Amino acid sequence: MVTITIQELTKRFSGSVVLSSVNLQIESGELFFLLGPSGCGKTTLLRHIAGFYTPDAGKIWFDDEDVTRLPAHKRGTGMMFQSYALWPHLNVAQNVAFGLEERKRPRREIEHRVSEALEQVKLDGLGSRKIQQLSGGQQQRVALARALVIRPKCLLLDEPLSNLDAKLRLEMRTEIRHIVKQHGLTAIYVTHDRDEALSMADRMAIMDAGKLIQVGAAPEIYLNPATRMVAEFIGETNFVEGRTLRESSRAGFYDVETPFGVLRGRTNDATWQPASGQPVMMSVRPEALTFGSVLDSPNRILGRIIDTTYLGASVQYLIQVTGGPQIKVCETNPQDIRLPGEEEVRVMAAMGDVVILRK
Amino acid sequence: MSKTLSLLIFLGMTAFFACFFAYPIWAALESAFRGPDHQFTLEYVSEVFLNELYRDGLWNSFIIAVWTTLGALCLALPLAVCYVRFAFPGRALMNSLVLIPMILPPFVGAIGIKAMLGQAGALNSLLIYLGMMDAMHPTDWLGQHRMLGIIIMEVLHLYPIIYLNAAAALSNLDPALEEAAANMGCNAWSRFWRVTLPLIMPGIFAGGTIVFVWSFTEMGVPLLFDYDRVTAVQIFRSINDLSGNPFPYALVAVMLVFSTLFYLTGKLFFGSANSGGGGRATTGRETIPLPSGLGWVCTAFFAGVTFLAVLPHLGVVLLSVSKDWYGTVIPHALTLEHYRNALGHELTLSSIANSLKYSTLAMLVALVLGIGVAYVSVRTRIWGRQILDAMAMLPLAVPGIVLAFGYLAMTREGQPFHWLMLGEDPLLLLVIAYAVRRLPYVVRSAAAGFQQVSPTLEEAAQNLGARPEKALWRITLPLVAPNLVAGALLAFSFAMLEVSDSMILAQQATYFPITKAIYSLVLSLGSGPNLASALGVWAMIFLAVTILGAGVILGKKLGALFRG
Numbered sequence: 036m037v038t039i040t041i042q043e044l045t046k047r048f049s050g051s052v053v054l055s056s057v058n059l060q061i062e063s064g065e066l067f068f069l070l071g072p073s074g075c076g077k078t079t080l081l082r083h084i085a086g087f088y089t090p091d092a093g094k095i096w097f098d099d100e101d102v103t104r105l106p107a108h109k110r111g112t113g114m115m116f117q118s119y120a121l122w123p124h125l126n127v128a129q130n131v132a133f134g135l136e137e138r139k140r141p142r143r144e145i146e147h148r149v150s151e152a153l154e155q156v157k158l159d160g161l162g163s164r165k166i167q168q169l170s171g172g173q174q175q176r177v178a179l180a181r182a183l184v185i186r187p188k189c190l191l192l193d194e195p196l197s198n199l200d201a202k203l204r205l206e207m208r209t210e211i212r213h214i215v216k217q218h219g220l221t222a223i224y225v226t227h228d229r230d231e232a233l234s235m236a237d238r239m240a241i242m243d244a245g246k247l248i249q250v251g252a253a254p255e256i257y258l259n260p261a262t263r264m265v266a267e268f269i270g271e272t273n274f275v276e277g278r279t280l281r282e283s284s285r286a287g288f289y290d291v292e293t294p295f296g297v298l299r300g301r302t303n304d305a306t307w308q309p310a311s312g313q314p315v316m317m318s319v320r321p322e323a324l325t326f327g328s329v330l331d332s333p334n335r336i337l338g339r340i341i342d343t344t345y346l347g348a349s350v351q352y353l354i355q356v357t358g359g360p361q362i363k364v365c366e367t368n369p370q371d372i373r374l375p376g377e378e379e380v381r382v383m384a385a386m387g388d389v390v391i392l393r394k
Numbered sequence: 395m396s397k398t399l400s401l402l403i404f405l406g407m408t409a410f411f412a413c414f415f416a417y418p419i420w421a422a423l424e425s426a427f428r429g430p431d432h433q434f435t436l437e438y439v440s441e442v443f444l445n446e447l448y449r450d451g452l453w454n455s456f457i458i459a460v461w462t463t464l465g466a467l468c469l470a471l472p473l474a475v476c477y478v479r480f481a482f483p484g485r486a487l488m489n490s491l492v493l494i495p496m497i498l499p500p501f502v503g504a505i506g507i508k509a510m511l512g513q514a515g516a517l518n519s520l521l522i523y524l525g526m527m528d529a530m531h532p533t534d535w536l537g538q539h540r541m542l543g544i545i546i547m548e549v550l551h552l553y554p555i556i557y558l559n560a561a562a563a564l565s566n567l568d569p570a571l572e573e574a575a576a577n578m579g580c581n582a583w584s585r586f587w588r589v590t591l592p593l594i595m596p597g598i599f600a601g602g603t604i605v606f607v608w609s610f611t612e613m614g615v616p617l618l619f620d621y622d623r624v625t626a627v628q629i630f631r632s633i634n635d636l637s638g639n640p641f642p643y644a645l646v647a648v649m650l651v652f653s654t655l656f657y658l659t660g661k662l663f664f665g666s667a668n669s670g671g672g673g674r675a676t677t678g679r680e681t682i683p684l685p686s687g688l689g690w691v692c693t694a695f696f697a698g699v700t701f702l703a704v705l706p707h708l709g710v711v712l713l714s715v716s717k718d719w720y721g722t723v724i725p726h727a728l729t730l731e732h733y734r735n736a737l738g739h740e741l742t743l744s745s746i747a748n749s750l751k752y753s754t755l756a757m758l759v760a761l762v763l764g765i766g767v768a769y770v771s772v773r774t775r776i777w778g779r780q781i782l783d784a785m786a787m788l789p790l791a792v793p794g795i796v797l798a799f800g801y802l803a804m805t806r807e808g809q810p811f812h813w814l815m816l817g818e819d820p821l822l823l824l825v826i827a828y829a830v831r832r833l834p835y836v837v838r839s840a841a842a843g844f845q846q847v848s849p850t851l852e853e854a855a856q857n858l859g860a861r862p863e864k865a866l867w868r869i870t871l872p873l874v875a876p877n878l879v880a881g882a883l884l885a886f887s888f889a890m891l892e893v894s895d896s897m898i899l900a901q902q903a904t905y906f907p908i909t910k911a912i913y914s915l916v917l918s919l920g921s922g923p924n925l926a927s928a929l930g931v932w933a934m935i936f937l938a939v940t941i942l943g944a945g946v947i948l949g950k951k952l953g954a955l956f957r958g
């Protein structure tokens with residue numbers, strides 16, 4: 036398995052910058068996610084690694100080998116395309132065998148490895164089927180088998196689950212992660228679905244407008260988002276603007292003045308100490324807010340419920356903060372459901388759940 | 395539209411097709427298989443195969459068709475790949491330029507080729523001038539290689555059909571399918587053979603079949619090359635003793651059977667192999683910019699092919715303005731006399747008037763039928779509407795000469811449709827023949843129009859109180875009008891230059907349409923070929939203007955009309 040190193044990668048399409056000085060190292064055997072809104076450049080980055088694009092500047096390394104100018108067919112990556120890109124003129128087994136034939140493997144070995152690969156994706160016995168006779172989920176498995184059978188240096192997955200229905204998508208998440216780990220593959224997975232990234236990734240990179248915004252493991256990014264964009268993209272959140280007052284009596288926590296009172300929170304970056312009077316942004320996740328009491332926290336917010344959405348496993352409330360913005364509160368395993376009304380309610384948040392971001 | 399009206403249209407169409415498409419084919423076949431005492435016989439057909447002359451004709455037609463198709467493929471496929479894959483200077487312009495040959499009547503071009511490749515033609519003169527040929531013993535290019543001349547002419551005329559089909563198939567191909575092959579370690583060359591070509595095969599096949607059947611049954615070009623050893627010309631030559639002679643019919647039957655067989659075999663091997671299944675394209679195809687040297691090579695390739703294909707017609711233009719063109723590269727002296735004379739000649743004026751009359755009427759008939767078929771097949775859910783649509787496209791696959799003979803057979807004395815003859819006047823027959831042959835173009839362009847105009851627009855009109863017929867008239871028809879006009883223009887201009895029906899169905903000079911007039915002028919002595927060229931140039935100008943008009947109205951969709 037290779038370590039993939041990307042240095043200062045830059046690409047322009049007809050004048051507009053789609054990748055801007057991207058630096059990234061993906062470790063051997065890592066399941067790495069490229070996550071971002073559509074048009075952020077994540078697929079473009081993946082296609083550079085596959086060799087379908089040549090960068091305007093920068094380099095790509097597979098271990099010690101500079102592959103920047105190496106054509107796609109010599110890179111030895113296995114890619115799963117969003118549309119699967121299964122060849123309709125070949126049957127299932129022929130599709131899977133293609134890469135091995137190109138590698139001039141002996142016929143016997145090809146047969147053996149193809150049936151092995153089909154077995155692994157639970158399609159044993161379907162080798163002679165036509166592509167058109169398969170369901171979407173089966174086609175997806177053929178595409179996976181085709182990419183795996185060549186024992187690729189790295190596996191590239193371009194939104195592989197986006198054409199499946201919700202239930203199948205959940206199943207395949209576990210399965211793909213299982214297969215990738217079983218083979219110890221270096222894998223890069225492009226998606227715009229944060230749940231996929233959070234549930235599967237060893238590490239992930241959040242991209243926006245051609246730049247890497249933040250790289251890290253899922254909890255790191257969820258709990259310490261580098262920017263407002265990351266905080267918003269990786270999960271639902273409430274933003275509150277304010278000014279830092281001072282460092283609080285508790286080390287590492289800061290008091291921030293808002294129109295509806297003072298909130299105490301922590302910064303997203305331990306090395307950063309906001310100066311007093313500095314305008315900042317705070318992110319508080321809906322599930323961090325509760326109607327109950329939180330010990331040892333000064334964070335009380337008063338307001339009234341203006342909307343209630345029942346979701347079964349949880350209830351979402353929209354609250355108009357007295358003298359402040361509207362915030363979302365999410366209560367899991369709800370016992371009694373509060374209805375919108377005029378009476379004032381109080382919600383609380385732990386100090387660690389109020390994350391101060393640079394504005 | 396009310397159900398009754400749809401049903402009425404459906405029944406009307408079916409009846410028309412039964413009478414003027416199915417029945418004539420049946421009539422031609424019947425004459426081929428029915429003996430003097432009205433029994434079924436294989437005697438005439440087997441005689442065709444026993445007779446060396448006929449066998450030879452069939453074989454030659456087959457050879458011509460094979461080489462024409464291969465030649466057109468070799469020319470069109472690289473062009474299509476270049477166009478779809480690469481960005482090069484003048485790409486859009488070149489894409490239109492290479493289509494020009496399709497609208498130039500090949501049998502007019504044949505006159506030009508003769509002028510250039512003849513013993514005292516332009517090519518020999520050039521070679522002699524360059525000292526590469528002995529002036530005393532010029533090569534008789536066409537004398538020995540007339541078949542080659544025919545093949546060249548037909549390749550240069552028909553390659554755009556394959557080009558359009560291949561280019562469409564290529565640009566519809568999901569680029570991810572090729573990228574997946576590259577990802578699996580397949581280099582560009584092997585990628586083309588293992589993935590791209592098999593996937594665009596149905597498209598190539600669709601175009602190839604039209605070219606094959608077209609060249610297999612082409613009559614005009616061999617006729618002008620004086621090449622009698624092909625079936626189509628043999629059929630034409632035997633037309634004079636038609637009444638008692640079953641052999642032309644037997645030949646027609648054999649020709650139809652062969653065309654159908656070729657078509658079905660091809661379909662079996664290439665047609666159905668793969669359709670869809672590739673998922674939706676996720677990445678748009680980007681054209682690869684070429685380094686400027688290679689880019690210009692591409693441009694030169696397109697320009698060269700176009701020039702080559704237009705060359706015969708340039709010869710025609712030169713011939714039409716030359717006083718005397720004999721033994722020189724270009725004519726000695728130029729004159730406009732032939733144009734004047736052409737307009738004064740008794741045959742030309744009447745033939746132009748005849749062609750205008752036949753083609754206009756045929757266009758109207760095709761338009762009415764085409765709108766009907768397209769409407770029923772796109773907008774209604776009547777059982778059998780797909781069959782009707784498929785039937786309307788069949789004339790593309792059935793050789794014109796077969797239909798022409800069918801019309802002859804079904805209007806013989808004593809036959810139920812004898813009254814169509816109007817004495818000796820072929821007006822009705824030619825109008826019907828032209829209309830049926832060009833119906834596919836009208837149907838496709840009208841159907842495309844109906845598909846683009848959402849039925850909800852019409853429903854909104856009905857919702858506001860318009861009767862269904864009124865809604866169709868006020869909303870849908872104006873919206874599809876551009877498609878209808880374009881289809882009609884195509885039908886009209888192709889009717890103006892139709893060869894096989896015109897040659898076979900118009901027997902008296904006063905009823906000759908343009909094409910037959912050109913043919914008989916070529917045969918006449920003196921300045922005949924010059925006059926024919928002048929008439930041909932008139933016709934080409936005419937055709938160019940109408941097609942250009944259709945192109946402007948239809949835009950890029952023009953190409954869609956020629957896809958099988």
